[in-house]
Amino acid sequence: MKNHIWRPLLVVIALVLAILIVRAIVVPDDFGVHEAGYMYGWYREGNIEEWKDFKVKYQGSAYCAGCHVDKVEDRERSRHGFIECENCHGPAIDHPEDPPALNIDTSRELCIRCHSWLPYPTSDRSSIPGIDPATHNPDMECVMCHDPHHPNLEDM
Amino acid sequence: MKRRDFLRQTAIAVAGAAIPLSALEIIDPRELLAARPDLRWIFLVDTYKCVGCGMCVQACKKENEIPLEANVTRTWVERYVITSDGQVHADSPKGALNGFTTQKIDLNAAGERKIDEGQIEQGFFVPKLCNQCENPPCVQVCPVGATYKTPDGIVLVDRKWCIGCGYCIMGCPYGVRFFHPEYHVAEKCNFCYHRIHKGMQTACAFACPFGAREIGNLKDPNDPVTHTVMTQRVGVLKDEFGTKPQVFYIGLNKEVR
Numbered sequence: 001m002k003n004h005i006w007r008p009l010l011v012v013i014a015l016v017l018a019i020l021i022v023r024a025i026v027v028p029d030d031f032g033v034h035e036a037g038y039m040y041g042w043y044r045e046g047n048i049e050e051w052k053d054f055k056v057k058y059q060g061s062a063y064c065a066g067c068h069v070d071k072v073e074d075r076e077r078s079r080h081g082f083i084e085c086e087n088c089h090g091p092a093i094d095h096p097e098d099p100p101a102l103n104i105d106t107s108r109e110l111c112i113r114c115h116s117w118l119p120y121p122t123s124d125r126s127s128i129p130g131i132d133p134a135t136h137n138p139d140m141e142c143v144m145c146h147d148p149h150h151p152n153l154e155d156m
Numbered sequence: 157m158k159r160r161d162f163l164r165q166t167a168i169a170v171a172g173a174a175i176p177l178s179a180l181e182i183i184d185p186r187e188l189l190a191a192r193p194d195l196r197w198i199f200l201v202d203t204y205k206c207v208g209c210g211m212c213v214q215a216c217k218k219e220n221e222i223p224l225e226a227n228v229t230r231t232w233v234e235r236y237v238i239t240s241d242g243q244v245h246a247d248s249p250k251g252a253l254n255g256f257t258t259q260k261i262d263l264n265a266a267g268e269r270k271i272d273e274g275q276i277e278q279g280f281f282v283p284k285l286c287n288q289c290e291n292p293p294c295v296q297v298c299p300v301g302a303t304y305k306t307p308d309g310i311v312l313v314d315r316k317w318c319i320g321c322g323y324c325i326m327g328c329p330y331g332v333r334f335f336h337p338e339y340h341v342a343e344k345c346n347f348c349y350h351r352i353h354k355g356m357q358t359a360c361a362f363a364c365p366f367g368a369r370e371i372g373n374l375k376d377p378n379d380p381v382t383h384t385v386m387t388q389r390v391g392v393l394k395d396e397f398g399t400k401p402q403v404f405y406i407g408l409n410k411e412v413r
Binding site: 031034035036039040041042043044047048051052053054055056057058060082083084086087090091109112113114116118119120121122123124125126128133 | 203204205206207208209210211215218219220237254255256257258259273276277278279280281291292295296301302303304305306307312314316317346349350351353354356359362363365366407
């Protein structure tokens with residue numbers, strides 16, 4: 001064959017080889033078609049483990065009870081007992097290691113998420129004891145009168 | 157050719173043609189296994205129990221490191237108010253990050269709409285999250301293999317692999333995908349994959365005091381969520397798209413989109 005055919009052909013072969021070598025280095029071994037097939041299962045398998053290792057922030061009231069057992073049990077007896085500690089106290093994350101990081105939300109905005117009364121007949125919202133935030137002591141924080149751990153009106 | 161031979165050969169040819177091509181396909185055992193793993197995550201939402209407090213949205217954002225102030229969220233709660241004149245008023249201010257604390261319907265730039273209390277025929281809340289579809293259209297459109305369905309049915313995004321083209325965000329019929337404001341890659345609800353594999357609930361189900369959200373395993377016949385999905389009247393969103401969503405709703409209305 002003539003030189004003018006061989007030369008570009010060699011360039012093309014070199015290019016293809018270079019691309020294949022780069023691909024072998026860049027693309028991880030676990031990337032490819034997995035069980036779910038080409039349409040849904042074409043991915044890097046290691047990513048599943050990466051997501052499993054994502055940090056857990058909300059630890060649950062059993063975790064809180066490790067130290068604050070009195071508070072947790074006290075709250076469980078009240079009408080707010082079904083609300084998780086961390087909904088108001090913030091996610092524990094690694095809490096005992098860094099106590100100041102926990103910011104307790106005592107705002108009015110938190111309480112009225114449930115207790116601003118809404119007249120919706122097809123939702124449980126209307127069965128929650130509620131107020132109109134615009135008229136019910138609008139300038140005060142709810143926790144000044146109500147104890148969130150013992151919300152019963154008789155205990156006020 | 158004798159008539160006998162002709163008839164015999166015709167019969168063989170017809171019988172051979174009747175065998176479908178799929179019968180000749182070699183079945184990959186891995187495909188069979190993928191079709192029947194012992195785990196398939198599903199989700200159950202009870203719209204009667206939801207009170208629109210938005211604690212789920214807050215917990216989701218904190219658990220999954222989505223900035224609170226950014227107007228994007230993996231899960232959100234919609235409010236539907238249907239009045240006696242047949243009008244449907246729906247809103248979801250900031251995805252209900254701070255809950256629903258007023259009767260006024262949020263109309264974004266157009267302001268607010270006050271609804272006459274006596275006119276309300278129905279009012280309810282619908283939490284939304286990724287449906288972890290059996291046929292996820294968002295995965296089909298990904299050109300680089302950065303989003304995929306795990307063998308237990310969760311659609312994940314590989315943050316290292318995503319190039320941020322946004323096809324999946326356009327491809328999702330439920331609008332659950334968005335760009336992560338910090339990582340600049342596609343982001344979506346993954347049923348708190350890191351939590352459910354440690355035996356915990358999703359952050360939203362954990363934070364919901366009313367039990368409106370529940371995570372379950374469809375392959376476990378003793379799972380209470382599976383039992384509800386199998387034995388009660390539950391609906392899914394946009395069934396007609398053929399995506400086979402795996403988030404089931406109790407008390408779904410036709411007004412809910």
